[in-house]
Amino acid sequence: MSAYAADVAALARKDLLLELRARDTLPAMLLFVVSALTVFHFALPDGSSERAETGLLWIAIVFTALLGLSRAFIAEREQGVLDGLVLAPCDRSAIWLGKTLGVMVFLVLAELVALPAFALFFHPLSWELVAAVALANLGIAAIGTLLAAMAAASRARELLLPLLFLPLVIPVVIGGVGASVAANPGSFLAFLGLYDAVFAILCWASFEYVVTE
Amino acid sequence: MSLLSDHSRGPSLRFGPPLLAAAAAGLLLGGFALAFYWAPEDADQGFSQKIFYLHVPIALTAYACFGWGAWKALRLLWTGERRYDLESYTAIHMGVIFGLLTLITGSIWAKVSWGVWWSWGERQLVLFLILFLFYSSYFMLRFSTEPGPRRERNSAVYALFGVVLIPVSFLAVRIAGTILHPTIFTHEGADLPGEMLAAFCVCLAGMLSLAGALYLVELSGKRIDASLRELKELLA
Amino acid sequence: MTTSEKYVTAAYLVLLGALLVYLLIIALKVGRLEEELADLTRAAREKLGG
Numbered sequence: 110m111s112a113y114a115a116d117v118a119a120l121a122r123k124d125l126l127l128e129l130r131a132r133d134t135l136p137a138m139l140l141f142v143v144s145a146l147t148v149f150h151f152a153l154p155d156g157s158s159e160r161a162e163t164g165l166l167w168i169a170i171v172f173t174a175l176l177g178l179s180r181a182f183i184a185e186r187e188q189g190v191l192d193g194l195v196l197a198p199c200d201r202s203a204i205w206l207g208k209t210l211g212v213m214v215f216l217v218l219a220e221l222v223a224l225p226a227f228a229l230f231f232h233p234l235s236w237e238l239v240a241a242v243a244l245a246n247l248g249i250a251a252i253g254t255l256l257a258a259m260a261a262a263s264r265a266r267e268l269l270l271p272l273l274f275l276p277l278v279i280p281v282v283i284g285g286v287g288a289s290v291a292a293n294p295g296s297f298l299a300f301l302g303l304y305d306a307v308f309a310i311l312c313w314a315s316f317e318y319v320v321t322e
Numbered sequence: 323m324s325l326l327s328d329h330s331r332g333p334s335l336r337f338g339p340p341l342l343a344a345a346a347a348g349l350l351l352g353g354f355a356l357a358f359y360w361a362p363e364d365a366d367q368g369f370s371q372k373i374f375y376l377h378v379p380i381a382l383t384a385y386a387c388f389g390w391g392a393w394k395a396l397r398l399l400w401t402g403e404r405r406y407d408l409e410s411y412t413a414i415h416m417g418v419i420f421g422l423l424t425l426i427t428g429s430i431w432a433k434v435s436w437g438v439w440w441s442w443g444e445r446q447l448v449l450f451l452i453l454f455l456f457y458s459s460y461f462m463l464r465f466s467t468e469p470g471p472r473r474e475r476n477s478a479v480y481a482l483f484g485v486v487l488i489p490v491s492f493l494a495v496r497i498a499g500t501i502l503h504p505t506i507f508t509h510e511g512a513d514l515p516g517e518m519l520a521a522f523c524v525c526l527a528g529m530l531s532l533a534g535a536l537y538l539v540e541l542s543g544k545r546i547d548a549s550l551r552e553l554k555e556l557l558a
Numbered sequence: 559m560t561t562s563e564k565y566v567t568a569a570y571l572v573l574l575g576a577l578l579v580y581l582l583i584i585a586l587k588v589g590r591l592e593e594e595l596a597d598l599t600r601a602a603r604e605k606l607g608g
Contacts, residue, residue: 252483259476263466273463273480276456277487280494287498296497304490311486318399318475354570369562373569380573423576427569434565536580543587550594557601 116199120207125214134180135215138173142223145169146230162231163238163289167282169223170216170242171249171275177215178253179270181208182261201317205254209312212250220246237298241288244301245281248308252277255312258319280304339542342535349528356521364518370434375522377427379529380420381446385488387417387533388457392485395478407474408548410481412541414460416533421454445495452491456484 128134149165220242228234256273260266281304287297357375364371391413398406428447429439442448460480467473514522559567 255479259463259480262472262476263463264468265466269459269462269466272459276452276459277483279452280487280490283494283498300493300497303493307486307490308483311483315399315479315482318479321475369560370566372566376569376573419576419580423572426572430565430569430572434562539584543584543591546591550591550598553598554594557598557605 113200113203116203117207117210120199120204121210121214124208124211128211128215134177135218138177138215138219139222141176142169142173142219143226145172146223146226150230159232160290162227164286166223166227166231166238167285167289169227170220170245170285171278171282173219173223174212174216174249174253175271175274177212177219178257178274179267181212181254181257201320202313204320205258205313205316209247209250209254209309212254213246216246216250235289237294238289240298241285241294241301244298244305245285247305248281248301249278251305251309251312255316255319258316262319277308339535339538342531342538346528346531346535349524349531351528353521353525353528356517356524361517361521362515367435370431373427373431373434375525377424377431378522379526380427381424381450382526383529383533384417384420384424384450384453386530387413387420387537388453388481388485388488390537391417392481395481398474398478399482404471404474407477408544409541410478411464412537412544414457414481414484415540416537418454418457418461419536420533421450421457424450425454443499445492445499448495449488449491452495453484453488456487460484 146166146169149162149169153161153165224234224239224242253274256277257270260270260273263269281301284297284301284304288294288301291297354375357372361375363369391410394406394410394413397403398410425447428444428450432441432444432447433439440447460477463480464473464477467476
């Protein structure tokens with residue numbers, strides 16, 4: 110059990126260190142999310158409701174996540190490292206878990222910029238929104254990592270990942286926006302928790318079938 | 323493992339299609355006849371309720387196809403036998419066709435009932451839209467991946483995700499309805515009287531038989547295609 | 559025909575239309591498969607010294 114945890118930690122640390130040195134994905138995500146929020150301001154006609162603005166925040170988060178995810182397996186692919194990882198004596202699902210944790214860290218860092226920017230540009234945040242974003246991060250990272258691995262095997266991976274990702278992320282958007290604007294955020298937050306649990310388990314169990322040759 | 327050797331599927335592929343097609347013809351014609359000539363007209367909706375006997379069986383058949391595809395996908399991951407890939411693919415292919423028909427007939431029903439071609443408050447339609455988008459991406463996944471065990475496994479895992487997405491989306495659309503897009507219009511009426519239920523069941527059985535017959539025919543076609551391609555390589 | 563009846567008929571015609579389109583697609587497919595099979599039979603005869 111602790112060997113598994115050690116594998117996961119090592120893999121996650123590898124991704125974060127690579128990013129620390131290369132410094133390409135995270136700055137892009139940060140800049141993208143602030144640019145997107147700016148575009149949204151101009152896309153919203155005068156007098157738009159706060160609810161519409163909140164909805165657009167979730168869109169910004171989803172597409173920023175997509176941006177980060179499209180880079181998720183790039184490093185491995187370019188250096189042929191994925192085959193090496195798969196041959197390594199660690200459990201394949203550990204690769205998924207390590208990668209997912211790395212993606213979550215990226216998302217959290219991006220949101221540390223995005224949420225204050227949103228509060229500045231539009232309207233103050235509620236704690237429900239922050240809780241929803243935190244819950245959504247797991248779901249987005251979980252399915253995103255698995256789908257990125259699937260797309261990496263295809264010929265048109267930048268095109269394919271958004272297509273695979275968007276239908277699956279619709280429930281997350283429903284849960285997130287609902288929790289942010291509804292009078293009873295509890296049920297929406299509970300739903301996000303359910304989504305996270307169900308899909309995380311599914312991804313964890315099926316990842317090995319996606320990366321084996 | 324060669325696909326050529328998998329053609330010995332026994333009688334099911336030989337007699338299955340004609341039997342199911344005959345069953346489909348009988349059950350569907352019978353069911354529709356019952357729906358129009360025997361079942362009473364709905365008090366609230368009037369004649370337009372007759373679309374129910376078409377739309378709901380198609381929707382349920384689409385779900386059945388997706389479920390069947392997921393089952394075959396699970397078998398593929400479990401046993402590794404390659405024939406399950408084509409079977410899963412064909413089932414999902416059928417599911418998407420029936421899903422599209424669900425959306426079209428549902429839209430017509432919405433138009434005649436409420437005067438709009440689309441309503442975000444109609445939960446079934448919204449759910450099917452999400453599933454239709456999801457399973458259409460399945461095809462994109464298959465078309466952009468080189469044939470082989472990798473594609474088979476990715477498709478199978480994706481098919482499993484789809485069947486998990488069905489209840490999750492159902493729940494999501496349901497809670498969304500309470501606050502985001504209020505369900506002003508709904509078809510969920512009171513319990514069906516006996517005659518309506520009977521006619522409906524016959525139509526449902528007919529639609530499932532139709533899907534089964536089409537599934538076997540389509541599977542045959544795909545298998546022949548694959549075998550011919552294999553032969554071509556062997557003879558080249 | 560009342561408006562109701564028109565829409566109901568349209569819905570059922572959609573099913574009929576879909577089946578006919580499917581028939582068309584299968585007919586085209588069978589034609590293609592037959593042609594390919596003929597080509598392969600010819601190639602096999604040549605190769606195996608028929």
